[in-house]
Amino acid sequence: MHRVTDRALVADVARVVGDGREARWIVEHAAATGLDAAGARQLAVRRAAGEPLQYVLGTWPFRTLELVVDRRALVPRPETEAVVGVALDRARALGRPCRVTADLGTGTGAIALSLAVEAGRGHPDLEVWATDRSAAALELAGENLARLAATDPGAAGRVHLAAGSWYDALPDRLAGTLDLIVSNPPYVAEEELPGLDPEVREWEPHQALVAPRGRSGVGGTADIEAVLSDAPRWLAPGGVVVVELAPPQAYAAVDAARRAGLSGVTVERDLAGRLRMVVARR
Numbered sequence: 315m316h317r318v319t320d321r322a323l324v325a326d327v328a329r330v331v332g333d334g335r336e337a338r339w340i341v342e343h344a345a346a347t348g349l350d351a352a353g354a355r356q357l358a359v360r361r362a363a364g365e366p367l368q369y370v371l372g373t374w375p376f377r378t379l380e381l382v383v384d385r386r387a388l389v390p391r392p393e394t395e396a397v398v399g400v401a402l403d404r405a406r407a408l409g410r411p412c413r414v415t416a417d418l419g420t421g422t423g424a425i426a427l428s429l430a431v432e433a434g435r436g437h438p439d440l441e442v443w444a445t446d447r448s449a450a451a452l453e454l455a456g457e458n459l460a461r462l463a464a465t466d467p468g469a470a471g472r473v474h475l476a477a478g479s480w481y482d483a484l485p486d487r488l489a490g491t492l493d494l495i496v497s498n499p500p501y502v503a504e505e506e507l508p509g510l511d512p513e514v515r516e517w518e519p520h521q522a523l524v525a526p527r528g529r530s531g532v533g534g535t536a537d538i539e540a541v542l543s544d545a546p547r548w549l550a551p552g553g554v555v556v557v558e559l560a561p562p563q564a565y566a567a568v569d570a571a572r573r574a575g576l577s578g579v580t581v582e583r584d585l586a587g588r589l590r591m592v593v594a595r596r
């Protein structure tokens with residue numbers, strides 16, 4: 315972080331955005347990226363218009379990464395950092411090296427690139443597949459992959475980007491070979507959309523947020539069910555699937571995992587203690 319030297323500018327920006335801490339971040343970011351006071355004020359005006367701070371700043375931390383974020387994809391959330399933490403623990407507990415993994419619905423690439431860096435340590439043969447149905451999201455993931463290539467070419471070289479709906483994006487040869495599937499699919503119920511914070515509802519892509527009701531009848535679970543129901547065909551024996559969800563969806567997801575024939579089905583909590591992911595194995 316750069317030291318804030320221009321207190322007057324911070325005060326000026328704080329008046330625009332109405333928040334002293336955000337003002338310091340904006341001014342520090344402007345200084346770090348070579349913007350002058352006018353540039354910092356432009357960022358402040360965007361923030362004051364309701365744009366998420368992460369999009370205004372243009373990059374946001376996720377675990378070990380600093381990701382480019384913009385309207386092409388969802389802003390990666392701290393809950394998802396916890397999902398990656400559980401996935402890495404399960405990968406270590408496989409009893410064999412984790413060789414092939416997929417992040418379905420990769421958005422910025424947050425999960426896939428984290429797996430490539432963190433699961434890839436000491437495992438140069440690891441293959442990471444990052445998929446999305448959104449061409450715009452995949453383009454952004456590609457930009458984040460290029461940034462990673464500049465600092466960690468080994469990790470970046472493990473990542474394959476692939477377009478398509480859920481497992482359709484993967485080459486057939488991967489069927490029955492995945493050691494780890496991780497997904498943070500859309501899981502906001504359609505009826506919840508109008509009540510979402512306007513910062514989310516008006517700025518983040520709806521196809522990244524909202525999913526139809528699933529077979530369970532629980533709102534927003536259709537994509538969670540889609541990822542779980544085909545997991546057995548793509549997982550290697552003993553392979554693990556980890557899917558993010560909202561707390562009220564946990565039991566519907568457990569049912570979907572069991573119906574799919576997966577075993578060892580558990581629900582894990584995020585750092586705030588909320589039920590946040592279903593974990594199961596083939």
Ligand SMILES: C[S@@+](CC[C@H](N)C(=O)[O-])C[C@H]1O[C@@H](n2cnc3c(N)ncnc32)[C@H](O)[C@@H]1O
Nearest residue numbers: 390419420421446447448479480498499500522
């Ligand atoms: C909740 S966002 C998660 C993004 C990223 N993994 C993260 O955690 O920040 C869901 C992602 O799934 C993608 N998606 C939605 N429907 C999809 C589908 N049928 N197949 C593949 N990806 C899909 C969206 O484009 C979006 O990028």
